[in-house]
Amino acid sequence: MTKTVVQTTQLTRRYGKTTVVQNVNLNIKQGEIYGFLGPNGAGKTTTIRMLLGLIRPSEGEIQLFGKDLHKERKSILKRVGSLVESPSYYGHLTGKENLEVARRILGVPSKRVDEVLEMVRLTQAAHKKVKQYSLGMKQRLGIATALLGKPELLILDEPTNGLDPSGIQEMREFIKELPREHGMSVLVSSHLLSEIEQMATQVGIIRNGKMIFQGSITSLQEQSRPRMRFGVGDANVAAQLLASEGLSVSVEEDGIWTESLSQQETAHIVEHLVTHRFSVYRVEEVKQSLEEIFLGLTEEGETP
Amino acid sequence: MRDFFVLLCAEWKKLQKGLILSLLLIGPILSTLVGLTSLSMDIPADMPKWIFVYQMTMNNYAWLFYPIMTGVFAALICRNEHTQGAWKLLFTWPISRSSVWLSKATILMILTALSQLLFLGMYYLLAITQGFAENIEATVVWRSAFSGWIAVLPVVALQLWVSHLWKSFGVPLVINILLSIPNIFTAQSEQFSPWYPWSQPYSAMIPEPTESGILSIEPMTLWVVIFGGFLLAFGGGWLHTTRRDWT
Amino acid sequence: MILRLLGAERLKMKRTWIIALLILGPIGIMGCMMINFGLRGDYFVRKYPDDLTSLVMESRMLLYLAIPLAGTLFASLLAGMEHQGSTWKYLFTLPVSRFQIYLGKAIPLFLLMTICAGLTVPALGFLWVWADLSGTIPWEMIIKSVLYPTLASLPVLALQLYFSIQWDNQAWPLTIGIAGILIAGGISKWLPWAYIRNVMPLDIGGDNDPHFWLPFAICQGVILLLIGATIIMRREVR
Numbered sequence A: 001m002t003k004t005v006v007q008t009t010q011l012t013r014r015y016g017k018t019t020v021v022q023n024v025n026l027n028i029k030q031g032e033i034y035g036f037l038g039p040n041g042a043g044k045t046t047t048i049r050m051l052l053g054l055i056r057p058s059e060g061e062i063q064l065f066g067k068d069l070h071k072e073r074k075s076i077l078k079r080v081g082s083l084v085e086s087p088s089y090y091g092h093l094t095g096k097e098n099l100e101v102a103r104r105i106l107g108v109p110s111k112r113v114d115e116v117l118e119m120v121r122l123t124q125a126a127h128k129k130v131k132q133y134s135l136g137m138k139q140r141l142g143i144a145t146a147l148l149g150k151p152e153l154l155i156l157d158e159p160t161n162g163l164d165p166s167g168i169q170e171m172r173e174f175i176k177e178l179p180r181e182h183g184m185s186v187l188v189s190s191h192l193l194s195e196i197e198q199m200a201t202q203v204g205i206i207r208n209g210k211m212i213f214q215g216s217i218t219s220l221q222e223q224s225r226p227r228m229r230f231g232v233g234d235a236n237v238a239a240q241l242l243a244s245e246g247l248s249v250s251v252e253e254d255g256i257w258t259e260s261l262s263q264q265e266t267a268h269i270v271e272h273l274v275t276h277r278f279s280v281y282r283v284e285e286v287k288q289s290l291e292e293i294f295l296g297l298t299e300e301g302e303t304p
Numbered sequence B: 001m002r003d004f005f006v007l008l009c010a011e012w013k014k015l016q017k018g019l020i021l022s023l024l025l026i027g028p029i030l031s032t033l034v035g036l037t038s039l040s041m042d043i044p045a046d047m048p049k050w051i052f053v054y055q056m057t058m059n060n061y062a063w064l065f066y067p068i069m070t071g072v073f074a075a076l077i078c079r080n081e082h083t084q085g086a087w088k089l090l091f092t093w094p095i096s097r098s099s100v101w102l103s104k105a106t107i108l109m110i111l112t113a114l115s116q117l118l119f120l121g122m123y124y125l126l127a128i129t130q131g132f133a134e135n136i137e138a139t140v141v142w143r144s145a146f147s148g149w150i151a152v153l154p155v156v157a158l159q160l161w162v163s164h165l166w167k168s169f170g171v172p173l174v175i176n177i178l179l180s181i182p183n184i185f186t187a188q189s190e191q192f193s194p195w196y197p198w199s200q201p202y203s204a205m206i207p208e209p210t211e212s213g214i215l216s217i218e219p220m221t222l223w224v225v226i227f228g229g230f231l232l233a234f235g236g237g238w239l240h241t242t243r244r245d246w247t
Numbered sequence C: 001m002i003l004r005l006l007g008a009e010r011l012k013m014k015r016t017w018i019i020a021l022l023i024l025g026p027i028g029i030m031g032c033m034m035i036n037f038g039l040r041g042d043y044f045v046r047k048y049p050d051d052l053t054s055l056v057m058e059s060r061m062l063l064y065l066a067i068p069l070a071g072t073l074f075a076s077l078l079a080g081m082e083h084q085g086s087t088w089k090y091l092f093t094l095p096v097s098r099f100q101i102y103l104g105k106a107i108p109l110f111l112l113m114t115i116c117a118g119l120t121v122p123a124l125g126f127l128w129v130w131a132d133l134s135g136t137i138p139w140e141m142i143i144k145s146v147l148y149p150t151l152a153s154l155p156v157l158a159l160q161l162y163f164s165i166q167w168d169n170q171a172w173p174l175t176i177g178i179a180g181i182l183i184a185g186g187i188s189k190w191l192p193w194a195y196i197r198n199v200m201p202l203d204i205g206g207d208n209d210p211h212f213w214l215p216f217a218i219c220q221g222v223i224l225l226l227i228g229a230t231i232i233m234r235r236e237v238r
């Protein structure tokens, strides 16, 4: 059985009277890339700050590597690398000096600095002052700093913020390799499913502070009920006919749509349409894309 | 000119009024407390009580606090632009760069004037509670406050320039404090004090008899050191901020 | 651990104004004193009983402003550096106790002040020779009159460090510091800013008493440091 790296139970955080994170049970197993998804303001950063001990939970518990964060903060943080929201850096120092500052505190050997610079491909810019870096370079420096202590768990909060498409692609490939090559587990948050779906093995979706889905990408796909599309001539009249039969249908420009149907039901509808002299030229089952599922999940009851 | 007024309004709205007011009040309140403690001292026989207390209150306020706080306010009104990276936003708007500089300078002059008003207000409050308000010669204290305001203008311009230059809040303050420290001696030295810009607020605020003019500043000092210094720093800052790269 | 934090802190100061202030401070003090003695040296001969008193009394005026001002600025620069790049949140996720992170700022602050004091001593020695004061350089008195106020500034340093870390807008700590230095001393001798004056080894008609005020200030400094550290340790980081 694989070990659990992150486990929160009923994690809750309030700011004043508003509950920003509510009863979240995160579960991340070793070697996973866990995609933490949710629209802006859903509570991702707040959750991550609690995982790192930057802020305290109002209720609930956090266990990292099977140990209580509150009690064994230091030994836990030794095994964690993180990048929270905007990257932290000393603008007046060069990229390499920034890493050197962190290296001294962590007490890792100096060749590690060159290793991580190489890993995030900043070797060229190592001697430039960080205030002259582009946003993407600062982000990569932040990741290099997170990797410095050879962490077992890497927590990245929206690491692709400010990156261009090729940068995002590069970051994705980079993160994908971490579990395989370095045995790390990764928690990566994002507000875009498309960024996560190609690398994450597990996803957790949070909305208005509540976890609304947690599981593998494939089980997320199963969440969607496929719909049926009937390509019919004279769709409006045909839809009226089906509606009068008590079926719930909707007309869109590419045909008539219904909820998913059994084989008999499908056969019945086709027969019905044909006997009433409608030409049926296409019948198909359409699966939702992941993005649509995600949007569907996160938009439901958006306004409370 | 329209740009300038629009910007001035925007600057005014941006100010965190509560913060500014608290910072403005600290000095006058504390100086007045010192003025209060001075009431228990022996007041020289040839000096009216109101002028003695004014002198004691003013000493603590104008000697170093006022010029140094001018630097704090200069850094404060540029802080938002530095931390939020808002300079680049400001300079992409269809407004002239000069009006940005001018509006910041105006705000800083307003703040330094407010500081003087609050200082006078606290002094009057002290006078009323201690029952010597009716003896005060208004022309003397008002002229002192007004002269102090005029005398601080070179510092206003220079600090504004320096605050535009450095992102860090501390750096303009380091410069200002290093330059203010010599006041300790120059303010007492007759050869030096007319020429040193940082000691002007103090010299200007020393209360003078009623019959002297609107300003209690030597004409030579007024025109050469104060106006000359102001024009130099104001012009330098203006040329620099309108021409430099903003990243 | 602390040594590693100090090493990191040392590196962070590279290319900052902290180093400039470290050198400009003592030079500034010497420059001011040279101007002062140059302009008013003759008057001092009449004003003070001997040269030693005139040196101590005149540098005293400067030191009790310059020392806490330097402390206020150093504290603000040390903390401001972390506010500026939002690195507090990073430091607090390192496997280091928060108390040590706090000490990692407090110790450099104190060291900077000590170095400044250390540089001021030869600067005043030089002044003695330059101003042509009589007799051998009174090192012991010079050291005392620089070291005592530096030690007595501990409570101010502790307060300023706490304020500078607590508020990301440095206008607050700086204003409080400046107001304290320039004005609080005149209000009560029990306010921390007044201790610097209270410990002067020599005074004319003042109520200085280093034997009482020095231990008192050091103890209070340590207590204030611990209180500040405790508050920051409990604080949430954004």
Ligand SMILES: Nc1ncnc2c1ncn2[C@@H]1O[C@H](COP(=O)(O)OP(=O)(O)O)[C@@H](O)[C@H]1O
Pocket: A015, A020, A038, A039, A040, A041, A042, A043, A044, A045, A046, A047, C238
């Ligand atoms: N310090 C704070 N005080 C009050 N509300 C806050 C604070 N920080 C975050 N919030 C609120 O918490 C909610 C979640 O924020 P956050 O966790 O940053 O979202 P995400 O990272 O998912 O975009 C937001 O509605 C935000 O306004």
Ligand SMILES: [Mg+2]
Pocket: A041, A044, A045, A046, A085, A157, A158
């Ligand atoms: Mg966020």
